[in-house]
Amino acid sequence: MEAKKQLGQHFLINEGVALKITERLKLADLIVEIGGGKGALTEKLKELGKKTVVVELDKDLLTTLKDKISGEDNIFLVRGDGRFFKLKKSAWVCGNLPYNVSKAIIKNFVFQNEFVEKMVFMVQKEVAETICAKTAQKRFSKFSVLCQLFYDVEKLFLVKPGSFLPQPKVDSAVVEFRRKKNLPNIDKGFFSFLNQLFFFPRKTVKNNLRIPLDEEVARKRPSDLTIEEMIMIWREKWQNS
Numbered sequence: 573m574e575a576k577k578q579l580g581q582h583f584l585i586n587e588g589v590a591l592k593i594t595e596r597l598k599l600a601d602l603i604v605e606i607g608g609g610k611g612a613l614t615e616k617l618k619e620l621g622k623k624t625v626v627v628e629l630d631k632d633l634l635t636t637l638k639d640k641i642s643g644e645d646n647i648f649l650v651r652g653d654g655r656f657f658k659l660k661k662s663a664w665v666c667g668n669l670p671y672n673v674s675k676a677i678i679k680n681f682v683f684q685n686e687f688v689e690k691m692v693f694m695v696q697k698e699v700a701e702t703i704c705a706k707t708a709q710k711r712f713s714k715f716s717v718l719c720q721l722f723y724d725v726e727k728l729f730l731v732k733p734g735s736f737l738p739q740p741k742v743d744s745a746v747v748e749f750r751r752k753k754n755l756p757n758i759d760k761g762f763f764s765f766l767n768q769l770f771f772f773p774r775k776t777v778k779n780n781l782r783i784p785l786d787e788e789v790a791r792k793r794p795s796d797l798t799i800e801e802m803i804m805i806w807r808e809k810w811q812n813s
C-alpha cells in the first residue's frame with residue numbers, strides 16, 4: 573500500500589526512536605496514541621502492557637494494524653480524527669503526528685487538559701521549536717502560549733529524515749508536555765483576548781487591543797509579553813474595558 577501524502581504518512585522505521593518515546597509513557601494508566609499508522613509505535617506500546625487506545629483516520633491502515641495487534645486484549649483500535657477526538661477519562665496521549673495537522677491535534681488535547689497529564693509527540697522540528705519558544709524568541713507565538721498555559725514543555729530529541737519511510741524533507745523532534753501543578757485561573761474569555769492580542773503579531777499590543785494600557789506595555793509586540801503579563805492584562809485591563 574502506497575503512503576498517503578495528504579495524511580502525512582511517514583512511517584517510523586527506527587525502533588530506537590519508538591522505544592525512546594514509549595519509555596516516557598511507562599507510568600501511564602491509559603494511553604491514547606494518535607495516528608497508529610503501520611504500528612511502529614503501537615508495537616512498542618504493546619510491550620508496556622498498558623491499556624491503549626489507537627486512533628487512526630485511514631481505514632486501510634486500521635486493517636494492517638488489526639493484524640499486528642491480534643490477540644492483544646489491552647489495545648483498542650478506533651477510526652477517528654485526532655483533531656476532534658474527545659477523551660472521556662484521564663489518559664496520556666502520544667503520537668508520531670501527521671505534519672500538516674499536528675498543531676490542530678495538539679490544540680485539541682491542550683483544551684482537554686483536565687484529562688491529560690502528559691503528552692509525548694513527534695512533530696516537525698520547527699513546530700517543536702514553536703511549542704517550546706519563550707517570550708521574545710523568534711518563534712514565540714499564540715500557539716506557544718496555548719501550549720505553555722497548562723503545560724511545561726520540553727524538546728526531548730531530534731529525529732532525522734532517515735528514520736522514516738518514505739523520508740520527509742524536514743527534520744522532526746519529540747516534545748513532551750507535562751501538566752503544570754498550578755494551572756492559570758482563566759476562562760474561555762482569555763482565548764478570545766489572545767486572538768485579539770495576536771491579531772496582527774507584528775503590530776504593537778496597543779494597536780491590537782485598543783484599550784488604555786501602561787505606556788511601556790502598549791509599545792511592545794504581543795510576543796514580547798510573558799504569559800503572566802498576558803493574563804494580567806486580560807484580568808486587569810481587558811475584562812474591565
Ligand SMILES: C[S@@+](CC[C@H](N)C(=O)[O-])C[C@H]1O[C@@H](n2cnc3c(N)ncnc32)[C@H](O)[C@@H]1O
Nearest residue numbers: 579582583584607608609612629653654668670
Ligand atoms: C507520521 S504517520 C505515523 C505513523 C506511525 N505512528 C509511525 O510512527 O510509523 C501519521 C499517521 O497519522 C495518521 N493520520 C493522519 N491524519 C490523522 C488524523 N487527523 N487523525 C488521526 N490520524 C491521522 C496517518 O494516516 C498516519 O498513519
